[in-house]
Amino acid sequence: MTRKQIYFEDLEPGAEIAPLEKHPTTQQLVKYAGASGDFYQIHYDKDFALKNHLPGVILHGALKNAFLGQLMTDFAGDRGWLRKLSVQYRGMDQPGTPVVCKGRVVKKYVEQGHHLVDCEIWLENAKGEKTTPGSATVMLPSRGAAG
Amino acid sequence: MGELGSCENRAGRALKINRSPARPVRLAATTYAGYKNMANKYVTDEARKQIGKAGEPRTVEVERGAIRRFAEAIGDPNPIFNSDREARQGRFGGMIAPPTFCRSLAAAIPDVKLEMGESFRGLDGGSDWEYFEPIRAGDRITVQTKIADLRESAGKLGPMVFITTETSYTNQFGQVCAIQRATAIRY
Numbered sequence: 001m002t003r004k005q006i007y008f009e010d011l012e013p014g015a016e017i018a019p020l021e022k023h024p025t026t027q028q029l030v031k032y033a034g035a036s037g038d039f040y041q042i043h044y045d046k047d048f049a050l051k052n053h054l055p056g057v058i059l060h061g062a063l064k065n066a067f068l069g070q071l072m073t074d075f076a077g078d079r080g081w082l083r084k085l086s087v088q089y090r091g092m093d094q095p096g097t098p099v100v101c102k103g104r105v106v107k108k109y110v111e112q113g114h115h116l117v118d119c120e121i122w123l124e125n126a127k128g129e130k131t132t133p134g135s136a137t138v139m140l141p142s143r144g145a146a147g
Numbered sequence: 148m149g150e151l152g153s154c155e156n157r158a159g160r161a162l163k164i165n166r167s168p169a170r171p172v173r174l175a176a177t178t179y180a181g182y183k184n185m186a187n188k189y190v191t192d193e194a195r196k197q198i199g200k201a202g203e204p205r206t207v208e209v210e211r212g213a214i215r216r217f218a219e220a221i222g223d224p225n226p227i228f229n230s231d232r233e234a235r236q237g238r239f240g241g242m243i244a245p246p247t248f249c250r251s252l253a254a255a256i257p258d259v260k261l262e263m264g265e266s267f268r269g270l271d272g273g274s275d276w277e278y279f280e281p282i283r284a285g286d287r288i289t290v291q292t293k294i295a296d297l298r299e300s301a302g303k304l305g306p307m308v309f310i311t312t313e314t315s316y317t318n319q320f321g322q323v324c325a326i327q328r329a330t331a332i333r334y
Contacts, residue, residue, distance in 0.1 A: 022222060035213075035220035036251050061271045062250055066221040069246035073225060078237055081278070082246055088273035134273070 005077040008108065008115035008140040017103035017119060020071045024059055024095045032063045054092070061089040064099070064123050064132045071101040071121060076138040083116065084137040091131030099123050103136070115142045188306045189261045190299035201293035202255035209244065209252075211284035217248045231284070243281040249316050249325050254290035259297070259310055263333060272309065272330035280324040287319040295328060307334040 029043045038060055041048035049057045065087045072082045093099055103121035110116070116137055123132035211231065218228035223245055226233035234242040282288060295313035299306050309330055316325040 028220065028222065031216075031220040035217040037253060038250070061273070062247060063221065065274055066223070066245065066247045070221065070223045070225070073223075073227075073246060078227065084275070084277050085246055086273070086275040089271055 005079050008142045011105050013105050015105040017075045020101040021098055022067050023098050026095045029095055032060055056094055059093045067101050068121055072136045079141045081139040083139050087132055087134035089132055093131050097126050099125055114139050187299040189263055189308050190297045194261055195297050197259055198294050198297055200257045202257040204289050204291040205254040206287055206289045207252045209284055209286045214244045214284055218245055239281050242284050252288055252290050254292050256292050257294055267333045270332040272332045275328040277326045280322045282324050289317045291315055304334055307332055
């Protein structure tokens with residue numbers, strides 16, 4: 001695997017995480033329902049969703065959680081480790097419109113020998129509204145480690 | 148190439164993340180504006196006795212195909228979640244599960260009884276995850292969910308109840324791989 005690895009020393013608070021754009025479709029929601037076992041009909045049955053006063057089928061919050069997980073495992077790289085991931089579902093998102101996962105470094109520190117980086121993360125819709133804010137902590141490799 | 152430092156992990160080894168005994172695992176608390184510790188309508192002292200109640204544990208074998216299907220469903224092409232051949236070259240010596248794959252391993256959620264009648268609506272408020280060890284294809288993961296907290300706040304539409312569940316994912320060696328705290332909202 002030859003993907004670029006980021007190191008603890010490469011980052012400072014304020015550094016931006018490479019954004020991850022996603023284009024969820026109704027087909028993806030069906031696939032996610034099958035893969036996760038979440039078969040709540042608001043995610044694939046339009047009539048059911050409308051009857052429940054929704055504008056149409058909506059994304060699983062858990063799928064947005066997964067997108068933000070991908071943002072962070074891509075950021076941490078093959079030699080990093082996603083240590084914590086928190087998401088809060090504040091707004092609905094619908095298939096057919098793109099969403100973008102973004103984030104920035106808030107703090108970096110060494111704790112019990114681990115090189116940790118805290119990040120503020122969020123998923124935003126096409127209007128730039130943060131429908132799913134959250135936070136994450138990654139452990140990164142250090143260039144300066146002894147040995 | 149620089150040293151791995153504390154992330155050092157040879158293929159197939161455990162991550163060995165230190166969990167200080169002096170400080171118990173404390174997840175970033177999800178806070179809700181407007182929460183006040185006043186007299187509650189539904190989350191009474193009696194109702195709060197349900198905190199700690201645990202559901203039946205369930206043990207699931209993690210199939211390679213299930214990991215791949217989950218990665219495909221979320222649209223994550225990372226080889227570590229998709230290709231055993233490529234993942235064998237990496238630090239874990241094989242495929243591992245994406246962070247939120249744990250959701251597909253759900254166990255019974257203990258029933259929470261509140262005097263809310265049948266007409267309440269529900270929302271998924273969010274999740275806090277902590278990850279300690281990778282979950283690999285072939286692992287046998289024991290999943291157990293317990294009620295971690297019950298709170299109530301005054302919302303625009305009346306009282307809102309926040310039910311926090313804590314789910315642990317433990318592998319066949321007794322290592323806790325992940326802990327998830329999820330908040331369900333009833334109003």
